Amino acid sequence: MVWTWRFESADGTAVTPEEDGGTFASRGDAESWVGEVFADLADQGVAQVTLLEDGRQVYGPMSLHP
Structure with a gap:
């Protein structure tokens, strides 16, 4: 199994x-x-992340902001 993150802006656009x-x-x-x-990701314009397992969404999007 391969685990990856998808990075998005607040409107869901890929970052x-x-x-x-x-x-x-x-x-x-x-x-x-x-x-x-x-915190570094947020500084780079990432507002939310989604965890993927072999390309399948496990959870998210999860905000990186309080």
């Missing part, structure tokens, strides 16, 4: 941040990574 995270071997690794870099 490509400098740090895209690549792929992750586990859900925990993916969630830990976004937890560590969410």
